[in-house]
Amino acid sequence: MKSIDTKYRKLNLTGRFFDGSKIYFAVAVGASLATTALNALTPQIFRFSIDSVLGGEKYIYLSGHLWVLSLLLIGVAVLSGISQYICRSNTAMAGENFAKNMRDALFVHVQKLPMQWHDQNQTGDIIQRCTSDVEVIRNFVVTQLLEVFRTVFLVVISFVMMLYMNVKLSLVVLAFVPVVVLYSAIFYRLIAKRFVDADEAEGELSTVVQENATGVRVVRAFGREKFEMDRFREKNEIFARLWIKLGTLSGLYWGVGDLITGFQVVAVIVLGTAEAVRGAISVGEFVAFASYNTTLVWPIRGLGRILSDMSKAGVSFERVDYIIRAEEEAYTDSDRRTDRKETEGTGRPHKFDICFEDVNFAYESGKEVLSDVRFSIPQGSAFGILGGTGSGKSTIVQLLTRLYELKEGQGRICIGGRDIREIPLEQLRGCVGMVLQEPFLYSRTIRENIGACAPDASMEDIRRGAKIACVDGSVMSFPDGYETLVGERGVTLSGGQRQRVAIARMLLQNAPILVFDDSLSAVDSQTDSMIRKALGDCMKDATVILISHRITTLMGADQILVLNHGRVEEMGTHHELIERQGIYRRIYDIQMSQDDRQQMTAEAEECREPAAEIHSDSQSVSGDSRNPAWQEGGAEDGGI
Numbered sequence: 001m002k003s004i005d006t007k008y009r010k011l012n013l014t015g016r017f018f019d020g021s022k023i024y025f026a027v028a029v030g031a032s033l034a035t036t037a038l039n040a041l042t043p044q045i046f047r048f049s050i051d052s053v054l055g056g057e058k059y060i061y062l063s064g065h066l067w068v069l070s071l072l073l074i075g076v077a078v079l080s081g082i083s084q085y086i087c088r089s090n091t092a093m094a095g096e097n098f099a100k101n102m103r104d105a106l107f108v109h110v111q112k113l114p115m116q117w118h119d120q121n122q123t124g125d126i127i128q129r130c131t132s133d134v135e136v137i138r139n140f141v142v143t144q145l146l147e148v149f150r151t152v153f154l155v156v157i158s159f160v161m162m163l164y165m166n167v168k169l170s171l172v173v174l175a176f177v178p179v180v181v182l183y184s185a186i187f188y189r190l191i192a193k194r195f196v197d198a199d200e201a202e203g204e205l206s207t208v209v210q211e212n213a214t215g216v217r218v219v220r221a222f223g224r225e226k227f228e229m230d231r232f233r234e235k236n237e238i239f240a241r242l243w244i245k246l247g248t249l250s251g252l253y254w255g256v257g258d259l260i261t262g263f264q265v266v267a268v269i270v271l272g273t274a275e276a277v278r279g280a281i282s283v284g285e286f287v288a289f290a291s292y293n294t295t296l297v298w299p300i301r302g303l304g305r306i307l308s309d310m311s312k313a314g315v316s317f318e319r320v321d322y323i324i325r326a327e328e329e330a331y332t333d334s335d336r337r338t339d340r341k342e343t344e345g346t347g348r349p350h351k352f353d354i355c356f357e358d359v360n361f362a363y364e365s366g367k368e369v370l371s372d373v374r375f376s377i378p379q380g381s382a383f384g385i386l387g388g389t390g391s392g393k394s395t396i397v398q399l400l401t402r403l404y405e406l407k408e409g410q411g412r413i414c415i416g417g418r419d420i421r422e423i424p425l426e427q428l429r430g431c432v433g434m435v436l437q438e439p440f441l442y443s444r445t446i447r448e449n450i451g452a453c454a455p456d457a458s459m460e461d462i463r464r465g466a467k468i469a470c471v472d473g474s475v476m477s478f479p480d481g482y483e484t485l486v487g488e489r490g491v492t493l494s495g496g497q498r499q500r501v502a503i504a505r506m507l508l509q510n511a512p513i514l515v516f517d518d519s520l521s522a523v524d525s526q527t528d529s530m531i532r533k534a535l536g537d538c539m540k541d542a543t544v545i546l547i548s549h550r551i552t553t554l555m556g557a558d559q560i561l562v563l564n565h566g567r568v569e570e571m572g573t574h575h576e577l578i579e580r581q582g583i584y585r586r587i588y589d590i591q592m593s594q595d596d597r598q599q600m601t602a603e604a605e606e607c608r609e610p611a612a613e614i615h616s617d618s619q620s621v622s623g624d625s626r627n628p629a630w631q632e633g634g635a636e637d638g639g640i
């Protein structure tokens with residue numbers, strides 16, 4: 001039952017990806033059959049040509065018309081060439097369309113898969129499923145499937161001709177067919193499992209390469225080259241060994257196959273010669289028969305290749321289907337609405353206060369990461385979150401944007417009084433601008449990176465965002481300015497520059513809720529303070545969530561939440577928390593040694609006379625002090 005279901009899914013999937021290519025495929029099949037039919041005529045022309053010379057009385061009428069046979073041969077060759085061309089060009093179009101549809105569908109689907117799915121699947125393996133597996137399927141569906149049609153037609157047509165010429169010899173040929181088919185089927189079963197192993201080994205090898213290419217700095221910094229080389233060698237060894245086994249098996253298949261077909265050809269030649277000597281068959285007929293036999297032998301032998309390709313394609317189908325089958329992010333009823341008008345209760349929220357109500361959360365691994373988390377953030381205020389590594393700070397913002405979903409009974413998160421599960425995902429995420437500690441930058445120019453979320457942004461807008469994020473000066477110092485190409489994941493920029501480019505990108509998104517997830521960690525305290533001041537100026541209405549390990553980054557927030565092992569330990573303003581003598585106070589004391597306090601005072605003084613780059617950046621940030629909370633933070637920085 002399961003296998004019928006799987007086969008049906010495969011057919012369904014194939015049909016779906018053939019959209020727009022069916023006509024090309026049909027023309028290719030038609031042209032291939034025409035070529036086969038034309039080729040089947042050639043042995044008959046040879047037969048009549050030979051018999052007209054050697055065949056005596058019976059064919060005497062042809063001897064004066066050999067030129068007609070020559071013309072026929074030329075005509076068949078020309079027509080065969082034309083139909084070959086039509087077949088190949090249409091096959092290429094059908095194949096490329098098919099693969100394109102498949103890649104499109106996979107890419108779009110992967111975009112919609114939940115974070116849990118991405119957590120459980122390796123990037124290298126996903127890439128392989130979307131590229132080489134698609135190629136294997138394309139190759140089979142377009143090339144081999146066509147071959148199946150051609151083979152069946154060729155076998156039928158050749159066999160009819162052979163039967164027509166000599167029944168006894170035809171039966172000899174026929175006797176070998178089940179042997180070859182059975183042999184191919186056994187081979188197919190043997191090889192199928194090995195293809196699964198080889199494909200999986202390739203996925204693992206790709207993952208090692210991908211991880212090393214992206215993590216090259218870490219590998220070098222920790223001197224992990226040898227370890228990584230050994231890891232690669234091990235995977236490479238397994239991969240090579242599996243393909244060698246496959247190659248050996250294939251060699252055995254073709255060797256034994258050659259032997260079987262060799263026997264068949266010998267049998268036909270010996271018996272055919274005897275029949276010709278006996279006069280039961282003319283020399284021309286014998287030559288034509290041998291020719292049909294040869295054309296018949298190869299496609300039947302090719303059945304093994306078709307079956308082995310089928311097994312490869314079957315494995316690749318499973319792997320691609322694994323992605324297609326994966327459920328997309330949990331969409332609520334409101335997500336499915338096509339009418340995205342801003343009607344009450346369905347569209348984008350109108351208010352942006354945030355409320356976490358008794359939130360408990362665990363990832364797939366099962367351990368509870370957040371327990372009874374309860375807090376609210378009024379619209380337009382700044383909210384700081386402080387907590388140790390792994391205390392659940394990032395989880396809070398991942399839940400806010402529904403990158404991970406709260407299940408029934410795990411509490412509620414509201415924006416503007418509405419449960420976020422009722423807000424369409426697109427609208428929800430459009431409301432929240434986020435900068436991560438290690439922001440991802442595209443391998444494009446800085447201008448394109450900053451404008452990535454705002455396609456209509458002008459150069460002026462881009463520079464305004466960059467100035468607020470205090471990165472305009474650095475960018476302008478590059479020879480190519482905003483056209484500077486950022487290497488993969490921004491490797492040509494420093495960590496702090498990457499964070500600031502990401503902040504500029506977020507600013508252009510114009511979101512009413514802004515989340516800074518430890519996103520000022522790579523900039524120095526002075527620049528951190530400058531950026532916060534500039535942001536405070538221009539983001540007066542935004543609801544801001546600041547996550548940081550640095551008390552100076554958080555102290556100006558209206559409320560600060562201290563998270564300890566997923567629980568709310570303390571909450572209040574900086575002054576309240578200092579007075580409380582709890583964890584916050586202890587961290588404050590550790591971070592603010594007397595020396596630091598003095599240094600901070602000096603830095604704050606300097607802030608009033610910023611360094612060249614920062615000065616030029618900050619000067620361009622216009623406006624008065626409009627976000628009291630943030631400005632207060634700046635003042636406190638200065639005041640200590």
Ligand SMILES: Nc1ncnc2c1ncn2[C@@H]1O[C@H](COP(=O)(O)OP(=O)(O)OP(=O)(O)O)[C@@H](O)[C@H]1O
Pocket residue numbers: 119363364365369387388389390391392393394395396
């Ligand atoms: N995708 C995930 N799948 C499973 N567990 C996760 C996942 N993301 C985080 N965790 C676990 O959840 C806990 C909280 O992680 P989280 O990233 O929220 O902490 P954090 O306070 O932001 O830490 P840091 O300050 O180091 O960034 C950690 O124990 C972490 O291992």
